[in-house]
Amino acid sequence: MSDGIEAFLPRITDDSRPFWDGIKEGRFQARRCRPCGELYFPPHMICPFCFGNELQWVTLCGHGTLYAFTRMWAVPKPFRSRVPYVVGVVDLDEGLRVFAKIQGAYEDLTIGARVEFVPELLAAEVYLFTFRRSVVKDERA
Numbered sequence: 001m002s003d004g005i006e007a008f009l010p011r012i013t014d015d016s017r018p019f020w021d022g023i024k025e026g027r028f029q030a031r032r033c034r035p036c037g038e039l040y041f042p043p044h045m046i047c048p049f050c051f052g053n054e055l056q057w058v059t060l061c062g063h064g065t066l067y068a069f070t071r072m073w074a075v076p077k078p079f080r081s082r083v084p085y086v087v088g089v090v091d092l093d094e095g096l097r098v099f100a101k102i103q104g105a106y107e108d109l110t111i112g113a114r115v116e117f118v119p120e121l122l123a124a125e126v127y128l129f130t131f132r133r134s135v136v137k138d139e140r141a
Contacts, residue, residue: 005078009126015045018057024127028062028117030096031055041096062117063134064092071106090115090131103132 012020022029032039033047034054046053069088079085086102086109102109103118114134119127 003078004076005123008076008078009123010128016043019043020127022057022059023119023129024125026119028060028129029057030060030094032058039094039096041092041098060092060094060096060117064090064098064115064131066102066109066111066113066115066131067091067097068111069102069106069109088131098129101128101130103130108133 010016010020019029029043030039030041031043031047032055033050033052034056035052036047036050038047038049039058040048043057045055047055067089069086071084071086073083075083075085084106086104086106087099088102088109090098090100090102092098101120102115103120115131116134118130118132120130122128
């Protein structure tokens, strides 16, 4: 990887490995604190609500609603060949809010659109979580 992208790869630790392995396998996960019951993202080693450390991984449904989005033009050098691309804020069905790359054309997106999680290969064996417009009819409507 001589294009400089290695500086932007996720720092995978023993604690975060289950999350990144899940992304690679097509599962989007968050953490739930056993003592207080709060679900949170991004996953940390300590609960941000009660500072507990009895945590479990929870696989999320991977669906949500697009809250906001924008097109990226000014990006770090290793990503310049990829512009323009879209990033956005997604309100997941489980109540969490995440920031991620949104696949697809900017013109095809709308605030309130249903989106779904999809892993995207960034570099050799490194997958990121991204979202795209949902291809499944929204059962909630």
